[in-house]
Amino acid sequence: MTSEDLVNLVLVLAPGFVAITIFDAFGQKVKMSEWQWTTWSVICGVAIALGVGLFGLDFGGKPPSIALPGLGPVDLRFVPERLVVGALAGVLLGVGARFGRQRGWAWSRLLERRLTASAWDLVLNQAVRSGFGVEVATSSANRTAEVLYYGFPSVFGLESEAAEPWIYLTAVWRRQPSETYKRLERTDGVLLHRGQIRRIRVVVPSVQSV
Numbered sequence: 001m002t003s004e005d006l007v008n009l010v011l012v013l014a015p016g017f018v019a020i021t022i023f024d025a026f027g028q029k030v031k032m033s034e035w036q037w038t039t040w041s042v043i044c045g046v047a048i049a050l051g052v053g054l055f056g057l058d059f060g061g062k063p064p065s066i067a068l069p070g071l072g073p074v075d076l077r078f079v080p081e082r083l084v085v086g087a088l089a090g091v092l093l094g095v096g097a098r099f100g101r102q103r104g105w106a107w108s109r110l111l112e113r114r115l116t117a118s119a120w121d122l123v124l125n126q127a128v129r130s131g132f133g134v135e136v137a138t139s140s141a142n143r144t145a146e147v148l149y150y151g152f153p154s155v156f157g158l159e160s161e162a163a164e165p166w167i168y169l170t171a172v173w174r175r176q177p178s179e180t181y182k183r184l185e186r187t188d189g190v191l192l193h194r195g196q197i198r199r200i201r202v203v204v205p206s207v208q209s210v
Contacts (some may be wrong), residue, residue: 011079015086016045022087026094028070048082048089057081118159120194124167128153135201136169136192145177146198151191166193 020040059080060201119175127134159165170189173181184190 006013008065012049013042013045015048015082016041016043018083019044019048019086019090022090023094023097026091026098039209044086048086052078052081052085120159120165123200123202124153124156132205133203134169135203136167138192138196139198140177147177148175149173149192150181150203151190154189167192167194
């Protein structure tokens with residue numbers, strides 16, 4: 001593959017990246033790995049290129065190609081059209097996904113699950129995006145009982161990015177064995193590793209009290 005072919009390929013796939021970026025900003029807000037970003041960008045870029053070519057969308061008023069320093073001619077046909085279509089597609093799909101999620105439509109939930117392969121990532125992403133609190137059960141020092149933490153997940157390691165599975169809770173309450181919940185004063189948050197965690201319970205707003 002020559003340098004010119006590579007540049008032309010990037011110009012074909014760039015609208016897909018634009019579409020996915022806007023879709024993520026407006027709608028799903030799902031943290032995807034670099035591989036997932038690349039894969040979906042390729043799929044969308046190819047689909048946009050085929051669609052623009054099939055319907056013959058042409059804004060006109062531009063040269064068919066341009067010569068870049070050190071490279072041969074670069075094909076500019078349909079590049080603006082693809083970028084505009086990619087941006088519009090990202091907005092429409094993102095708004096549609098957000099609307100579908102708010103209405104509880106099954107296709108929106110299915111799409112989110114398809115984009116997120118890890119239960120850890122999916123559940124914590126939903127909690128962060130919705131502002132839900134979580135109750136995290138950890139093992140006590142003697143490992144015979146549980147220590148409960150309640151707070152709001154702020155940062156967590158993504159399995160899809162092979163990050164260490166830490167979770168950082170803010171506004172934290174703690175419940176020791178045989179005690180009631182107590183607020184951790186003068187504490188910004190608590191960092192917990194998944195190896196310490198027995199289970200996580202997502203708390204919906206109507207029952208968020210400790």
